Amino acid sequence: MDKKTFTKISYGVYIIGTRDNQRLCGCTANSSMQITSEPASIAISINHNNYTNKCIKDCGEFSINILSTESNPLLIGTFGFKSSKDTDKFSGFEYEIKDGLPVLKDICGYILCKVVQSVETQTHTIFIGEVKDAQTLNENIPMTYSYYHNVIKGTSPKNAPTYIEA
Numbered sequence: 234m235d236k237k238t239f240t241k242i243s244y245g246v247y248i249i250g251t252r253d254n255q256r257l258c259g260c261t262a263n264s265s266m267q268i269t270s271e272p273a274s275i276a277i278s279i280n281h282n283n284y285t286n287k288c289i290k291d292c293g294e295f296s297i298n299i300l301s302t303e304s305n306p307l308l309i310g311t312f313g314f315k316s317s318k319d320t321d322k323f324s325g326f327e328y329e330i331k332d333g334l335p336v337l338k339d340i341c342g343y344i345l346c347k348v349v350q351s352v353e354t355q356t357h358t359i360f361i362g363e364v365k366d367a368q369t370l371n372e373n374i375p376m377t378y379s380y381y382h383n384v385i386k387g388t389s390p391k392n393a394p395t396y397i398e399a
């Protein structure tokens with residue numbers, strides 16, 4: 234099997250936001266896709282070992298912060314290579330709380346979801362969220378996963394569903 238073929242699949246780059254009992258939490262994710270139009274629903278795939286997985290299970294909600302090519306790449310590193318278990322990832326960035334969920338300022342749009350279904354795989358939970366609200370913040374170009382790899386020269390850690398062992 235040529236796993237590199239998977240890199241031909243197109244994705245965006247997102248910061249998934251959620252919360253635990255103490256603070257806001259979340260992680261970088263490329264795995265987000267619209268599932269249905271009416272009612273609108275969106276799926277994300279989150280590794281069992283990511284603290285974000287437990288937080289979404291406990292609070293039943295998540296925000297999808299859509300990064301653009303103008304977004305600070307530090308967001309991707311902070312949210313993608315650290316854990317909310319021991320870091321307040323939001324502390325260095327501007328954000329607002331919308332319906333209890335974190336929405337970053339440095340994005341081109343956001344979607345707020347309530348979990349209506351989840352599917353367990355061996356390593357990841359697929360959370361299907363019904364969309365409660367969605368807003369466009371500006372007309373910046375949404376960041377693609379391929380832009381992240383080819384222009385920003387970023388990498389993906391082991392817990393990303395797209396991770397390929399070197």
Ligand SMILES: Cc1cc2nc3c(=O)[nH]c(=O)nc-3n(C[C@H](O)[C@H](O)[C@H](O)COP(=O)(O)O)c2cc1C
Binds near residue numbers: 259261263264315318
């Ligand atoms: C570009 C990129 C894409 C990622 N995509 C996903 C993803 O779709 N699902 C996932 O579970 N982890 C993904 N990750 C990994 C998590 O962001 C990472 O494991 C993070 O540290 C988890 O933080 P947490 O413990 O606070 O949840 C991605 C990381 C990067 C850098």
